[in-house]
Amino acid sequence: MSSNGVGLGHLARQLAVSQRMGPHWRPLFLTMSYAAALASQGGYPTLFIPHHHALGTEPDNWNPQLELELELLIRHAPPAALVYDATAVYGGLIETMARHRDIFAVWMRRPMWREIHRKFLALSHRFDAVIEPGELADELDAGPTKQYQHEVHRVPPVLMLAPEGRLEREQARTELALPGDAIVVAMQLGSGTNFDMRPVREAAIAALLRHPDVVVLDLRSPVRSTGGHEIASQPQHRIIDLFPAFRHSRAFDAAVCAPGYNTFHENILGGIPTLFVPNEADEMDQQLSRARWSEQRGMALLLRRDDHLTGAEPSIERLLDSVERQRMTARCNEIVWTNGADAIVRFIEEHAIGTPRKTV
Known part of the structure; x- marks a missing residue:
């Protein structure tokens, strides 16, 4: 229950x-x-x-x-x-x-x-x-x-699925019809039912799409609210239903996500370089604390929703930096977990x- x-x-x-x-x-x-x-x-x-x-x-x-x-x-x-x-x-x-x-x-x-x-x-x-x-x-x-x-x-x-149970990168990209040479960034900012993520979502997508080699894979929540904002802005931006997304996550080079319990632990234990944007609604769990913990240890980046005007672009630039991504993955892979x-x-x-x- x-x-x-x-x-x-x-x-x-x-x-x-x-x-x-x-x-x-x-x-x-x-x-x-x-x-x-x-x-x-x-x-x-x-x-x-x-x-x-x-x-x-x-x-x-x-x-x-x-x-x-x-x-x-x-x-x-x-x-x-x-x-x-x-x-x-x-x-x-x-x-x-x-x-x-x-x-x-x-x-x-x-x-x-x-x-x-x-x-x-x-x-x-x-x-x-x-x-x-x-x-x-x-x-x-x-x-x-x-x-x-x-x-x-x-x-x-x-976790529903252990990191080693995921599809290999080539198979995952084939199943999602993703180009092999693109930088794929998964976006998963929650249902939007109690905390409006649209401003930061739009700012992050705009910053990502300034890079012609980036594909944004926008993952719709199964419990999402409906709305006209779920419209792909250009071919590099794809909106899909995918659950559990973690099974295909080796296809992702990076992610922009809300650090709910599942996504946070999947992305950290899966070594996915992630920019976490916490849902800070009063009734939610302490997502900001999770994001801060991972940022302090060099495992992820943190952007608060209301900092999107000044913080989205520099945060996305760091996320797309290959050296930064390698560093985050390496730190995540140091965790021992059962x-x-x-x-x-x-x-x-x-x-x-x-x-x-x-x-x-």
Whole structure:
């Protein structure tokens, strides 16, 4: 089960775990994400429930409906485990878990929270376990979950696809119909639903297209807002749907991205020279801290959205510098990493069957 999310983080982490579970498990998805089709396309039974914001209703009216939907789903397909990936914890979920204490309930809770979400930590004890997917930038995490790390099961950063599982450069470029001699820059600045990236996006594209040997591959978010700004300005600028984009990322020479959990860890662990533009909306995680961490270590560049007028062009020039790109890739490749998704699967398989239920 996952919440709606502005990006794909919650759903992508659950797909990463589901793909690694053994044949005796049958993952079933209940999600509020508008990218729910990605789970269905992956072969998983999927139920989509709109978040109360999307319905324009109050939580007090929405939570009983969520509780009813959960109850019907549990009766239809009684689960051995409920793995919940979200920041907010909803009353309808809490009430359902209280009635079904035989279900092993896990809160898969990524860190880098903002202070406004602290209230949800009081509900941690309602779960049998809390798993924290790791953060490369953990040392800059100043959020409210930091003080509780000793109480949770921490695992390394979670990726759907390991860097070595990507397509080779030539095959990836062939599948994307990209010229072999072009400098390809992937652009992935999020859905735009809560933080307007259009000014910095347009400034970055303009700076990139001043170079005739550059192709901008503009990757549309599966949960994007619609709008007329999604128009390719010239043949060097291509707008495509591609998920998971990381599979083809060896085709990219560089990237301009928002450092959400998935994209940040994919680009750093994949050694992709990246200009990070954080989504700094109040309800988001600490994307600025992630970007600062990578910039301080020479692994990436940072441009804040509101600095686009003076910062976009020099940042793009640095990104296109071959020596800079080689340096960033080399620093990224120094990281030693194992996939936290494997650790999460082991934890669930070891604890979900026959675990004594705690009193709620």
